[in-house]
Amino acid sequence: MSGQTSTLISNIGELMTQDAEHRVLKDAAVVIEGERIAWIGPASEAPSADGHVDAEGRAVLPGWVDSHSHLIFAGDRTAEFEARMAGQSYSAGGIAVTTGATRAASDEELTRLAAGRVAEAVSQGTTYLESKTGYGLDLENEARSARIAAATVDEVTYLGAHLVPAGADAEEYTDLVCGPMLDAVRPYVKWADVFCERGAFTEEQSRRVLTACRDAGLGLRVHGNQLGEGPGVQLAVEFGAASVDHVNYLSAADIGALAGTWIGWDASTGTGTRGTVATCLPACDLSTRQPLAPGRALIDAGVQIALAANCNPGTSYTSSIAFCVTTAVLQMHLSVHEAVRAATYGGALALGRESGNDVDGERAVGSIAVGHRADLHMLKALSATHLAYRPGIPLTFAVWRAGVRAV
Ligand SMILES: N=CN[C@@H](CCC(=O)O)C(=O)O
Ligand SMILES: [Zn+2]
Secondary structure (H helix, E strand, O other): OOOOOEEEEEEEEEEEOOOOOOOEEEEEEEEEEOOEEEEEEEHHHOOOOOEEEEOOOOEEEEOEEEOOOOOOOOOOOHHHHHHHHOOOOOOHHHHHHHHHHHHHOOHHHHHHHHHHHHHHHHOOOEEEEEEEOOOOOOHHHHHHHHHHHHOOOOEEEEEEEOOOOOOOOHHHHHHHHHOHHHHHHHHHOOEEEEEEOOOOEOHHHHHHHHHHHHHOOOEEEEEEOOOOOOOHHHHHHHOOOOEEEEOOOOOHHHHHHHHHOOOOEEOOOOEEOOOOEEEEOHHHHHHHOOOOOOHHHHHHOOOOEEEOOOOEOOOEOOOOHHHHHHHHHHOOOOOHHHHHHHOOHHHHHHOOOOOOOOOOOOOOOOOOOOOOEOOEEEEOOOOOOHHHHOOOOOOEEEEEEOOEEOO
């Protein structure tokens, strides 16, 4: 024993581990020790621990890993949403409204708003979150967003290339994103992203951003193929991006290219060379009235997918991963196990956190196995199937984040 406080959670009706063997254990138990999972197995064989929680037959899953969000913003876009529901289509231009409100907010206000959004996500079972910058769109405000994000979420992505701000020249702004702005955010971020879409950044501009950010040592991702077919997916594959997100409009060649990145990966053991995760954002697809991303076809082609909430004020003002899982099952034709996997292990894969070091480094998240971070989500239900069977019902009963009871 490590000397750290331990807790036994027993009488778990269904333990959906999302581990390498994809195990779903019945009548199971878990022991948490400090921030790590110390033991899992049949409840009848569980060791004793300092504390005890009786799950009373409830289901336990890994905490949700939300690998795509935009939490550093101020302001409101209800009017834009109402106009969209009345028939207008979504365009990238709405980002500028949020940029104005974000620039006008104080550091304290932005921090309070972001922390409130994180708390809302955690209260619904999310235990690991990424956030992007992207509503500052000048050097000072992108650096400020990155700094606030680094103090608020687990992983930070630089999205200076979200929109060319009003009045700026696109080429000059791209130079700024690739040069001084990148230097300013660099201490706070691990990832970089570019919105490669009509109305945002062209293929050539996106290529420049990805090259500069890769050369600066950042991991890459791309907002791609959200509003129509385009070069986003192919660029992500070419640059070896960790993920390409949205993926609503995919050609057969796009799906083939993504599948090709996973050829060196053994999905049954989670070993080998990681490819580009296709991150599906069903809440965003519904809120923008875009076709749902073809998650079923992607999985069938051998692509690893993630499900994320894409919480932002324009296209998806929700942090509910349960809603995304429900939609993925009911409308994207994923099994419950596949949908939960995409929202836990898949998110971890997109963030490079699916494996870890039990001794002296970062612990794996997104699956329940000995040595992984103790991020657990207990449902107010006997099985994970209830997430799809009882749409809209708040099913979070308890949450442990890095071993600490959060709900
Ligand atoms: N697509 C680009 N960015 C966000 C939306 C940003 C906004 O409209 O404020 C997204 O992921 O959907
Ligand atoms: Zn996004």
